[in-house]
Amino acid sequence: MSASKRAGENRDGEKRGYHHGNLAEALVQAALDLIAKVGPAGFSFAEVTRAVGVSPAAPYRHFKDREALMAAIASRGFDKFAEALAKAWKDGKPDALSAFKNVGQAYLAFARKEPAYFAAMFEARLSPGSTRELTQATERAFGVLRQACDALIEGLPDGKRPPSLMMALHVWTMSHGIASLFGRGDAARRAIPMTPEELLEANILIYLDGLGLSDN
Template sequence: MPERKSYHHGNLRQALVEATAALIEEQGPQAFTLTEAARRAGVSAAAPYRHFKGRDDLLEEVARQGFVEFAVRLETAFDGGRPRPLSAFLRMGQAYLDFASDRPGYYMAMFESGISVAGNAQLATASGRAQGVLIAGAEALAARLPPESRPPSRMVANHIWALSHGVVELFSRGKPGCRSPVGPSEMLESGAIIYLRGLGLITD
């Protein structure tokens, strides 16, 4: 069990977030309790209420922090669309898969916990930032087309997001896709290329 020094150093809020992310990774987003999170953080069962209204409030903070890191990873991968919009766009797909693999507890809190993103302004902002990177990528891909021929950038971003999420779900946590002869990176990249080519966003 972690020592209580996190609390004494004023880091209780973050200690609870990290403990909750670990519990979600182990048990799923529906199974953890505030009492377990407090125990994992090394504090009393009453201590979480000094920072969070309840279980859902803590879960939303885990998801918010996840979206912030997720957005940073996408921004870094996209790198302003350099050297080419397509290669930059495809790097974001790999960054999506890497985040889901590296930070499963946060990923599950973000996408599998049933929380309402729209009901929390800070959470909605963080989620919107991540989506905004994908939208920027779609806009960069469409820039060479005449305006009247460009597909809606938000639609493209949402479709690629859904495709990425589907690949994660297919290959994660012992699901059948784990036995596929095609790896997740290859599956996502080939699916994205087929989709983008179908929209006329790439021709090579």
């Protein structure tokens, strides 16, 4: 059996009408599958169309070009990301500190469980302001971080309270550094004698200690 497809059939050879019905969505899903396998730069637009069973020209009715598809995926990724972080934060329950650590862990969990989104978000070399949706979704995700920081430092005396924006950026970069370098099983740049989760938890604890927010 050859793997080639005829137009008018999807990847399983099922027939469909001349019109797909929900091509934009199908393209996004197929692209996610491919990104998970070979990274955001490792697959072709044409491959996506074959997976979906349409002609190579079809996507252009829905996305200006290959990058527009990537931006759509990244934008959706940031939405899911914000959602995952917010869920981990859980309004600071049961207590601010452990909820805070959960947010950091959720960052790693997202990188691990949604490598395709993560790659589209951070490794697709999208021009930053690529899309309004992308920018907004990014800010939503960052907002969760910022909110968690605000809650956590609320109790600190005025003189010892760090700017929450800076703190949020620190947490973001610590999480992101670990996720980028060690977060996805195979692509790690170096073997480490602990899990990324442990590494991040220790990093955040030491950092919070430095801010005078230690547990004990």
